[in-house]
Amino acid sequence: MLSRFEFKNLSRRAMLPVQRLLAAWWRRQSPARQDRFATLGPLISVLLFLAAIILAFWYLRNEEIERETEAVKRDTEIAQQQIRLRLIENQEQLVRIAREIVTRQIDAHEFSAQASTFARERPEITHVTWLSARRERRASVSAAGFQSETLMSGDGRDPSMPVADQSNAAELAFQAARERRQPVYSTPFSDYNNLTVFQVQVPLLDRTGFGGVLIAEYSVEALLRYWVPTEVASRHPVSVLDSREHTVASTVTPMPGQRVQRASILHDVPLTPALNGLILRGQGYRVSIGLISNTLFWMVVALSVLTVWMLLGTWKHMRRRLQVQNALASETNFRRAMENSMLTGMRAMDMESRISYVNPAFCAMTGFSEAELIGRKPPFPYWPPDRYEENLRLQQQEVQGRSPAGGAEVRVMRKDGTIFDARMYVSPLIDHKGKQNGWMASMTNITEAKRVRDQLSASHERFTTVLEGLDAAVSVLSVQQGELLFANRSYRLWFGADPKGHALLAGNQLASEAGSEAEEDTDDYAGLASQQLTEVGSDPREVYIETLEMWFDVRARYLQWTDGRLAQMLIATDITARRHAEMVAAQQAEKAQVTSRLMTMGEMASSVAHELNQPLTAISNYCNGMVSRVRDDNIRKEDLLAALEKTAKQAQRAGQIIHRIRNFVKRSEPQRQPSSAHSIVEDAVELAGIELRRRHVAIHSYVAQRLPQLMVDPILIEQVLLNLLKNAAEAIDNANLPASRRHIELRVIPKHTPELGGHIEFSVTDMGPGLPEEVISRMYEAFFSTKADGLGIGLGLCRSIVESHQGRIRAENLYNGSSIVGCRFAFTIPVDIPRPEASGTAMNTAATP
Structure with missing residues (x-):
């Protein structure tokens, strides 16, 4: 048998591999994990002790209950x-x-x-x-x-x-x-x-x-x-x-009046x-005290809880201390990395003006190594020899704490002798006791920044010179404060330095907004992103300034000013001369309309003369007949009255023809008034009937019933219809078409489309040879005509008249297969009408030979 000593040696040898594994595992753990395990060991021991005590009490109690049972x-x-x-x-x-x-x-x-x-x-x-x-x-x-x-x-x-x-x-x-x-x-x-x-x-x-x-x-x-x-x-x-x-x-036997305990x-x-x-x-009955009433049990629990609480507190304290240490190490590493990577040079001095610290950026700026700078006193090796006195004066200001808040601009000499400009900021170094133990200076190379600043200054001067030389007024106004931030020479010439001129050019919109802000002390643009406003393009508008009697083309745009404020920029160009030219052109267009009507009447002169010849001949015949019968004393009173009435009718007919022609060619200002489409069509057809009868062309008109009133100038609309009817008759007559195709159809119907909304369409359809495609694309151009003696202003005027009434005019050929069998001109006048119903619209049909 093995002795006791030999058994211990064998046990120790068997435990050596386990101990080595545990020691290796422990060394692989980080210090934080080692501290955590060192804290968790006692905590687990106390918890196991408390669990053992509770189990012992519970076992003894159950055993006693079983014995008693x-x-x-x-x-x-x-x-x-x-x-x-x-x-x-x-x-x-x-x-x-x-x-x-x-x-x-x-x-x-x-x-x-x-x-x-x-x-x-x-x-x-x-x-x-x-x-x-x-x-x-x-x-x-x-x-x-x-x-x-x-x-x-x-x-x-x-x-x-x-x-x-x-x-x-x-x-x-x-x-x-x-x-x-x-x-x-x-x-x-x-x-x-x-x-x-x-x-x-x-x-x-x-x-x-x-x-x-x-x-x-x-x-x-x-x-x-x-x-x-x-x-x-x-x-x-x-x-x-x-x-x-x-x-x-x-x-x-229980005591009387006492409740028996169960x-x-x-x-x-x-x-x-x-x-x-x-x-x-x-x-x-149980003789022993339960766990809840056992004082010893609760004392053990209290001591265990207190021990656990103290261990947890110690663990939290160690964890917090470890966190602080890690944070301090991270902060130190971060600051060191930041100082090593930043371009700003850092230099620390003690109270005796001895350099105690420089970062790599400072060494890179000056070209001196850290060993060459640490421990040096003024004059420092990076001071230029010709600026010793000035740098020494700045050094004295630093030591006395009188350095400027905005930093001091200095000149620094590199180790190779080159000079560069730098800006230096100085602040005191305070230790953990709140006592100053030195000075910290940061130095930035501003050579390039200074060069860029000079270039920007020159660029700004050139830009300002260009803006001052513009003929247009340029102004920038702060939206919130209503302050005029910039105004060029033209603006100051016309409006002075008053922001009211900017508000007049903006159409008083900005002025009203600024006024409401001043009254209510609110910001209307507080909920809007300035980037969204500044990305909006300019919206040109023409503004008339009554005090200057000038017209301006104004373009506005929101932008972010240099200080971050939201501002509105206006560029106002003087367009007074252009507006006068447009007024003259409008007057010329009006004269052209009258001229067109006169030309139309001139072309229809023979037809008008023929039309007037009939009532005048009838009047002459009636008068001659009555004279002859009066001389022969062969006329009764009734026959004389009848002849006189017929003579009066013919005279009235001739007067109506002359009155209608006079109204058509009379020059007057365009007057829009409520007009009936039916009456406009009747007057146009009656005027055009003279030309149509001369050319042996029939017309059929279809006018819808219960049409709404048109807010138009009836003479101008009649001119458009008359021009279209005359062109259709000329196309039919010049093509020598047979009688079956010598007719024109005039239709006036209400329509409603998603593009144009409610409108009334006037369409003139002929059975002529139609128009070539190149003519359709150019027929509205000024002075373009397919007639040998045409001036090329008729259809252009028609288009201007229709568009001035917010309508549209179009032309299209009618096809039968690939053959052109006619042409249709149509124009629309907008009205407020409901959508068309399923039932048809009754039409009024009239035919004029």
């Missing part, structure tokens, strides 16, 4: 066994007496003697009674051992007496004994003395059958008092309960061999 169960079963043996013994004695009664070995007197001896020896029995089969009392002996005439009376007042036609416990037991022919125990009930009792009825069976019963009545309280062992009653309370679990009797341990067994619903219950 077993004791209660054992004592209850002992009491049950004792009562059971007593009841069986009594039952056997009663069966013996009953057998003697049946065999007539004893009579009533001898029965009383035996029953007295039986009752005196058994204090739990209240009385023994002999009843006949008809429930008649033969003999009755009380617990005292003597007969009593009051026992088991048949008057129905004794609940112990079986009474026919009743359902008391005694009667039910009597019937069961008669039927079963064996001893029967009754259910518990209250007797004449208000004691809880039960009976055992032994049937008397002879040769003739059922001869009655022998009744022994037990007191439950006496049975429990005399036959529960004393040692059992002293250990645990024993009680008898009925079927409703009401306590009938108990070995422990036992924590119970054990129930039936009262055998009676089995009549009575239950024998043993009760037990």
Whole structure:
């Protein structure tokens, strides 16, 4: 066998690989993890200790409860066994007496003697009674051992007496004994003395059958008092309960008025061999204190919780300290990386003006290494020799704390002798105690920035010179404050330095907004992104300034000013000369319209003369006829009146023709008025009828009923219709078309389209040769005409007239297959009409030859 020393050596050698693995694993962990594990070890130990204490208390408590439960169960079963043996013994004695009664070995007197001896020896029995089969009392002996005439009376007042036609416990037991022919125990009930009792009825069976019963009545309280062992009653309370679990009797009598504490341990067994619903219950109480009431337990828990809390606090403190250390290391590394990567040079000096720190950027700027600068006092090697005095003065200002807040511009010399411009900012160095221990200076190379600044200054000067030389007024106004931020020379020449001129050019919109801001102290643009406003393009508009009597073409745009404010820029160009030219052109166009009408009437002169010749000839004929008949005195008064009326009609007809032509060619200002499409068509057709009859061209007009009123100049619309009808007639006549195709169709109908909305369409359709495609694309050009003697202003005027009424005009050829069979000119005049219904629109048709 191995000795104790050898066994220890073997154990130690077996544990060496495990220790090495643990040591290697521990070294691989970071310091933070090692601290965490070092803290978690005691915490886990305390928690395990607390769990062990709780489990120990719980185990001991459960073990005690089990022991007490077993004791209660054992004592209850002992009491049950004792009562059971007593009841069986009594039952056997009663069966013996009953057998003697049946065999007539004893009579009533001898029965009383035996029953007295039986009752005196058994204090739990209240009385023994002999009843006949008809429930008649033969003999009755009380617990005292003597007969009593009051026992088991048949008057129905004794609940112990079986009474026919009743359902008391005694009667039910009597019937069961008669039927079963064996001893029967009754259910518990209250007797004449208000004691809880039960009976055992032994049937008397002879040769003739059922001869009655022998009744022994037990007191439950006496049975429990005399036959529960004393040692059992002293250990645990024993009680008898009925079927409703009401306590009938108990070995422990509670104090009056006090509530009985419910036992924590119970054990129930039936009262055998009676089995009549009575239950024998043993009760037990826990002697030990529970976990909740155990002071020692709570002290252990409190100490464990306190230890856990202290360990958690220590762990949190270590974790916070580790976090601070990591944050400090990260901050140090970050600042070092930032200082090493930044282009700004950093230099630290102590209170004696000795350089204590320089970053790599400072060394890169000056060309000197860190070793060449640390510990140096003024004059520093990067000072130019010709600026020693000035740099020394700046150094004194730094030491005295009088450095300018905006930094000082200095000249620095590199190690190779080159010079560059720099800006230096100085601030005091404060230690953790709040005491100054030096100065920190940051230096930035501004050579390039200075060059860019000079270039920007020159560029700004050139840009300002260009803006000042513009003929257009340029102004920039702050939207929120209403402040004029910029104005060029032209603006100042026309409006001065007043921002009201900007508001006039902006159409008073900005002025009203600024006014509302001043009144309500709110920002209308606070909810808008300035980028969205500045991305909006300019919207040109023409503004008339009454005080200057000038027209301006104004273009506005929102922009972000140099200080971040939202501003509006306006560029206003003087267009007064252009507006005058447009007015002159409009007057010339009006004259051209009148000229066009005169030319139309000139072209129709022969037709008009022919038209006037008819009524004038008729008037001459009527007058000559009347003169001849008056000279011959061959005319009646009625014939003279009729001739005069006809003459007046012809004269009126000639006057209407002249009046209509005069109104058509009369020069007047365009006047828009409510006009009827039907009357416009009638007048145009009547004027064009002269030319159409001359050229032998028929016209068919279709005018829809219930058309809305047109807000137009009727003379101009008549001019358009007349021009289109005359062109159609000329196309038909010049093409020498047959009579079947020498007609024109004029239609006026209401329409509604998604593009144009509600409008009335005038269309002129002819059956002529149509128009070539190149003519359709150029026919509205000025002075373009397909006629040899045309001036090329008719269709252009028609287009201008229609567009001035917010309408559109178009031309298209009509095809039959690939052949052109006509041409249609149509123009629209906008009106407010509902969408067309499904039913057709009634048309008014008129035909003029």
